[in-house]
Amino acid sequence: MTTFELKSILYQKIAEINDKSFLAAINTIIESKSLSPIYKTNSIQQQKVEEGRVQINTGKSFTDIEVENELNKWLKEK
Numbered sequence: 753m754t755t756f757e758l759k760s761i762l763y764q765k766i767a768e769i770n771d772k773s774f775l776a777a778i779n780t781i782i783e784s785k786s787l788s789p790i791y792k793t794n795s796i797q798q799q800k801v802e803e804g805r806v807q808i809n810t811g812k813s814f815t816d817i818e819v820e821n822e823l824n825k826w827l828k829e830k
Contacts, residue, residue, distance in 0.1 A: 769775055783790070793801070807813050814822075 766775070766778065769778075804813075
């Protein structure tokens with residue numbers, strides 16, 4: 753049986769299940785093996801991400817090297 757065939761069988765069987773807790777358990781298993789995990793963010797986190805994007809687009813960000821240099825400078829002062 754190919755991967756495609758197995759997925760088709762699973763899609764059909766899952767579509768027939770109406771037990772919410774069982775489906776939630778299956779979802780948990782699938783999420784643990786997913787190649788692209790879905791991250792859930794709240795409104796504050798979404799706002800911070802958008803602020804970061806704006807900063808990047810307007811040149812108000814630092815390169816890794818700049819951050820590393822600042823960190824090293826700061827550590828030497830301590």
